[in-house]
Amino acid sequence: MELQSAIDLERTTNERVVLRCRPEGLLDENDVEHQVGVPLPELADGQALVEVEWLGVDATVRTWLSKAEGYLPAVAIGEPVRASGIGRVVATRAEGLPLGHRVYGLPGWQRYGVVEEGPLATDLGPEVDAPALLAVLGATGLTAYVGIVDVGRVEEGDTVVVSAAAGATGSIAAQIAKLRGARVVGICGGPEKVRWLLEDLGLDAAIDRRSEDVHARLGELCPEGVDVYFDNVGGPILDAVLDHLALRARVVLCGAISVYNESHRPPGPSNYFQLINKRARMEGFLSLDHWDRFGEVAEVLGRWLAEGKLTYRLDVHEGLGSAVGALNALFTGANTGKIVIRL
Amino acid sequence: MELQSAIDLERTTNERVVLRCRPEGLLDENDVEHQVGVPLPELADGQALVEVEWLGVDATVRTWLSKAEGYLPAVAIGEPVRASGIGRVVATRAEGLPLGHRVYGLPGWQRYGVVEEGPLATDLGPEVDAPALLAVLGATGLTAYVGIVDVGRVEEGDTVVVSAAAGATGSIAAQIAKLRGARVVGICGGPEKVRWLLEDLGLDAAIDRRSEDVHARLGELCPEGVDVYFDNVGGPILDAVLDHLALRARVVLCGAISVYNESHRPPGPSNYFQLINKRARMEGFLSLDHWDRFGEVAEVLGRWLAEGKLTYRLDVHEGLGSAVGALNALFTGANTGKIVIRL
Numbered sequence: 001m002e003l004q005s006a007i008d009l010e011r012t013t014n015e016r017v018v019l020r021c022r023p024e025g026l027l028d029e030n031d032v033e034h035q036v037g038v039p040l041p042e043l044a045d046g047q048a049l050v051e052v053e054w055l056g057v058d059a060t061v062r063t064w065l066s067k068a069e070g071y072l073p074a075v076a077i078g079e080p081v082r083a084s085g086i087g088r089v090v091a092t093r094a095e096g097l098p099l100g101h102r103v104y105g106l107p108g109w110q111r112y113g114v115v116e117e118g119p120l121a122t123d124l125g126p127e128v129d130a131p132a133l134l135a136v137l138g139a140t141g142l143t144a145y146v147g148i149v150d151v152g153r154v155e156e157g158d159t160v161v162v163s164a165a166a167g168a169t170g171s172i173a174a175q176i177a178k179l180r181g182a183r184v185v186g187i188c189g190g191p192e193k194v195r196w197l198l199e200d201l202g203l204d205a206a207i208d209r210r211s212e213d214v215h216a217r218l219g220e221l222c223p224e225g226v227d228v229y230f231d232n233v234g235g236p237i238l239d240a241v242l243d244h245l246a247l248r249a250r251v252v253l254c255g256a257i258s259v260y261n262e263s264h265r266p267p268g269p270s271n272y273f274q275l276i277n278k279r280a281r282m283e284g285f286l287s288l289d290h291w292d293r294f295g296e297v298a299e300v301l302g303r304w305l306a307e308g309k310l311t312y313r314l315d316v317h318e319g320l321g322s323a324v325g326a327l328n329a330l331f332t333g334a335n336t337g338k339i340v341i342r343l
Numbered sequence: 344m345e346l347q348s349a350i351d352l353e354r355t356t357n358e359r360v361v362l363r364c365r366p367e368g369l370l371d372e373n374d375v376e377h378q379v380g381v382p383l384p385e386l387a388d389g390q391a392l393v394e395v396e397w398l399g400v401d402a403t404v405r406t407w408l409s410k411a412e413g414y415l416p417a418v419a420i421g422e423p424v425r426a427s428g429i430g431r432v433v434a435t436r437a438e439g440l441p442l443g444h445r446v447y448g449l450p451g452w453q454r455y456g457v458v459e460e461g462p463l464a465t466d467l468g469p470e471v472d473a474p475a476l477l478a479v480l481g482a483t484g485l486t487a488y489v490g491i492v493d494v495g496r497v498e499e500g501d502t503v504v505v506s507a508a509a510g511a512t513g514s515i516a517a518q519i520a521k522l523r524g525a526r527v528v529g530i531c532g533g534p535e536k537v538r539w540l541l542e543d544l545g546l547d548a549a550i551d552r553r554s555e556d557v558h559a560r561l562g563e564l565c566p567e568g569v570d571v572y573f574d575n576v577g578g579p580i581l582d583a584v585l586d587h588l589a590l591r592a593r594v595v596l597c598g599a600i601s602v603y604n605e606s607h608r609p610p611g612p613s614n615y616f617q618l619i620n621k622r623a624r625m626e627g628f629l630s631l632d633h634w635d636r637f638g639e640v641a642e643v644l645g646r647w648l649a650e651g652k653l654t655y656r657l658d659v660h661e662g663l664g665s666a667v668g669a670l671n672a673l674f675t676g677a678n679t680g681k682i683v684i685r686l
Contacts, residue, residue, distance in 0.1 A: 071620045234616065256616045267610030273577065273599045276627030277414045283626075284619030 001045060005091040006099050009049075014038040016080045016110030017320050023065055025261045026328045031065075032081065034321065046117045048097035050087025052107045054130045056139070057317075057326045057339035058084060058168075059232075062260040071286055080108035081323070084139055086130045087113060097121065102128045104138055109323050111343060119291045135312040135338035136172060136305055137298040143254060143287040144172035145297045148180070151285050152228040152252045156181030159222050161241055164232035165206070166193035167330070168338035169254060172301075173230045175201055175310050182228070185221050187214060187237060189333040196336060200311050215240040225249065225278075233258045235266070242271035251275075251282035261331055313337025344388060348434040349442050352392075357381040359423045359453030360663050366408055368604045369671045374408075375424065377664065389460045391440035393430025395450045397473045399482065400660075400669045400682035401427060401511075402575075405603040414629055423451035424666070427482055429473050430456060440464065445471045447481055452666050454686060462634045478655040478681035479515060479648055480641040486597060486630040487515035488640045491523070494628050495571040495595045499524030502565050504584055507575035508549070509536035510673070511681035512597060515644075516573045518544055518653050525571070528564050530557060530580060532676040539679060543654050558583040568592065568621075576601045578609070585614035594618075594625035604674055656680025 015036045023031040043049055064075045064082050075082050085107045089099050094117040097103055105121035107113025115121040124133070134140065147169075148154050160177040164170040165186025174197070177184045185205045186197040197206040207217045214237055218226070225246025231238055234256030242251070259266055275282055290297075304310040315335045317326040322341055329335045358379045366374040386392055407418045407425050418425050428450045432442050437460040440446055448464035450456025458464040467476070477483065490512075491497050503520040507513040508529025517540070520527045528548045529540040540549040550560045557580055561569070568589025574581055577599030585594070602609055618625055633640075647653040658678045660669040665684055672678045 071622075239611075253616065253619050255619070259616070265613040268582075268613040268615040269611040270608040272611040272615065272625070273596065273602070273627065275625060276596050276598070276629065279414075279626075279628050279632060281624060281626040282615070282618060283622075283624040284616065285622050286619065289622060 001093045001095055003043060003091065003093050004099055007090045009040055009091055012040055012112070014040050014110055014112045015320060016108070017323055018080050019065060019075050019077055021077065022067055023261075024263050026331060027062065027065065027324050029324050032324060040112055041114050043091060043093045043114065046094050047114050048089045048092040048094045048103065048117075048121075049112055050103050050105070050107055050115055051090045052085050052087040052111060052113055052343050053102075054134055055083050055085040055107075055109065055323070055341040055343070056134045057323075057330065057341060058139070059255055059257045059260060059330045061327060062331070071288065080110045080113070082106055082108050084134075085113070086124070086128065086133065087115070097123055100126055102126065102130075104133060109320055111320070120288075122294060131314050131340065132305060132312070134340050135168065135314055136310060137301050139287050140168045140338060141172050141301045142290060142294060142297050144169050144176055145301065146285060146287060146290045146293075147230055147252045147254050148173050148176045148228070150290075151283050152177075152230060152250045154180050154182050154228050158182040158227040159185070159224065159246070160228045160230065161185045161187065161218070161222065161226050162230045162232075163187045163237050163241075164257060165197055165203070166336045167232060170230070170232050171197075171201060171312065171337060172310065173254070174203055177228070177230070178202060179304065179309060185218075193336055196313070209237065215243065218244045228252065230254060231256070234269075235259060239269045239271045242269055242274045245274055245278040245280050247278050247280075249278055249280040251280065253282060253284040257331055315339045317341045319343060344436045344438055346386060346434065346436050347442055350433045352383055352434055355383055355455070357383050357453055357455045358663060359451070360666055361423050362408060362418050362420055364420065365410055366604075367606050369674060370405065370408065370667050372667050375667060383455055384457050386434060386436045386457065389437050390457050391432045391435040391437045391446065391460075391464075392455055393446050393448070393450055393458055394433045395428050395430040395454060395456055395686050396445075397477055398426050398428040398450075398452065398666070398684040398686070399477045400666075400673065400684060401482070402598055402600045402603060402673045404670055405674070414631065423453045423456070425449055425451050427477075428456070429467070429471065429476065430458070440466055443469055445469065445473075447476060452663055454663070463631075465637055474657050474683065475648060475655070477683050478511065478657055479644050479653060482630050483511045483681060484515050484644045485633060485637060485640050487512050487519055488644065489628060489630060489633045489636075490573055490595045490597050491516050491519045491571070493633075494626050495520075495573060495593045497523050497525050497571050501525040501570040502528070502567065502589070503571045503573065504528045504530065504561070504565065504569050505573045505575075506530045506580050506584075507600065508540055508546070509679045510575060513573065513575050514540075514544060514655065514680060515653070516597070517546055520571070520573070521545060522647065522652060528561075536679055539656070552580065558586065561587045571595065573597060574599070577612075578602060582612045582614045585612055585617045588617055588621040588623050590621050590623075592621055592623040594623065596625060596627040600674055658682045660684045662686060
């Protein structure tokens with residue numbers, strides 16, 4: 001398609017945060033370079049340029065910065081950090097991404113990003129409730145929904161444990177499990193998060209991993225065992241839950257934030273063969289694979305939001321200069337709810 | 344039912360091997376006591392006494408000797424070591440287990456053992472091909488079949504890796520995978536086992552874990568990744584295979600013989616989150632749960648045996664005095680095929 005543009009593509013420059021070297025441990029400000037005055041990228045057929053308005057901050061971004069290939073290639077040195085976000089189309093060569101529309105995609109840590117017509121760029125129309133989309137209706141909610149419903153197959157009466165339950169995905173997953181009639185125990189770090197889980201999200205119980213013995217508390221709170229474990233953290237908490245699985249339990253591997261910053265892989269769950277004793281299943285998944293269900297799931301979650309059955313909390317950081325700190329907050333446990341960056 | 348007996352229950356005495364203390368590492372002769380002249384047990388309604396003719400030697404027996412509860416309670420100190428076997432009914436209070444019939448059950452390491460009418464005691468009729476039953480048609484074959492067909496869902500064209508592929512269960516699992524049209528790579532220890540896998544079982548490739556770099560060889564032999572891994576060993580080999588999973592792979596956890604003798608749980612698979620990257624599943628199972636399919640599966644396996652499509656090898660030890668050594672042979676890798684004890 002012929003190029004259509006709402007801005008002067010020659011004179012407008014880009015601001016972006018590119019990877020300078022691969023981080024060891026938490027991302028450091030010296031691992032990236034904050035660039036201004038950079039020329040805008042050229043658009044190929046089927047692509048659009050968006051002016052980024054919001055960026056989602058997701059733990060998986062940290063995995064993309066390491067050398068080892070995961071489910072997507074590593075971000076190359078010199079390239080902007082890959083990240084999800086919402087932007088307004090300011091130039092387009094894609095019929096499905098018209099000027100002025102908002103697009104949800106992977107524009108990266110930059111003022112202007114390229115999105116490409118296809119499964120990973122969703123046309124949201126001209127207006128959108130961006131915070132609700134980033135916190136609930138987009139990838140975060142899809143991840144929580146697919147994990148609880150499709151992978152975990154949570155049913156009424158199940159005992160469900162969610163780690164990082166006060167985090168973006170965990171908090172939605174825990175609420176979806178409640179809405180399906182499960183008894184839900186959240187694991188989180190700190191008394192304020194415990195309070196939020198119990199009082200605002202209505203979970204049945206919460207464990208403060210910082211002040212409580214997770215293993216012992218699981219034994220008290222789940223005497224019949226854990227039917228579904230939605231795991232965001234890996235590490236010792238995964239091991240503790242494996243020790244309390246019920247027969248035919250499902251361990252839903254959503255993430256492993258306790259290890260994303262490790263240069264050397266730490267030991268895995270030494271209790272994994274509880275999967276044999278309990279005839280249980282541990283399964284990984286990615287919301288990427290389920291993007292064709294974006295609309296279907298967003299409709300369900302949107303209805304629950306409108307009915308007041310889903311609660312979310314937003315932690316807003318301002319500007320690209322806040323990106324490194326915003327990402328690290330996921331791993332230090334500083335946040336409650338969904339971290340986003342407003343540009 | 345009234346007691347029926349073919350022997351003098353008063354004057355016949357039992358010979359048995361009971362657990363004296365919990366082993367650390369490999370079972371030691373001093374951990375057990377070989378008793379003779381012991382009175383026969385009394386039979387409750389629904390039970391039968393069998394004169395044991397054959398015992399199967401299975402790695403899972405070692406797990407029953409440790410204190411931690413697995414899928415069955417630990418063997419109590421002073422009790423005979425629990426083990427599968429085939430015996431002839433010499434006294435009965437069970438209508439389904441008539442005098443003179445052979446019964447396949449869990450009589451334990453003793454001359455005369457009690458079996459109980461129910462899912463775990465199978466009436467084999469008066470005559471039976473005991474070696475074929477122990478090596479292929481019984482629990483070993485059921486485990487291999489359920490693992491490959493139901494849990495692994497092996498289909499034509501899949502690349503399947505089997506560890507301990509020259510062992511009892513692994514050798515049957517590998518052959519069933521071949522019969523389903525898969526490409527099968529076996530991992531085993533030593534050149535003679537490699538030869539057996541390639542020449543006698545007809546596997547597509549074999550890796551000698553003692554002399555070869557398993558990780559590197561998997562990369563060469565499975566360039567498109569591993570669709571199904573049938574794991575008998577755990578430990579570093581599980582980690583190596585996790586690094587080579589194909590998308591949507593299935594890791595079938597049958598056993599973990601590399602860790603059964605450890606007093607302290609060794610680290611688990613540090614690569615377990617490859618399950619996320621590859622949207623893969625790791626699932627444990629026990630043939631115990633599938634005992635209702637014994638007849639159905641034995642018929643399929645029996646037909647393949649008769650048609651010459653399944654090969655097995657038997658490693659026969661003689662007498663209860665050989666039991667400790669026979670069990671340990673599983674873990675030192677001394678055996679090829681199925682280890683049994685003839686009484």
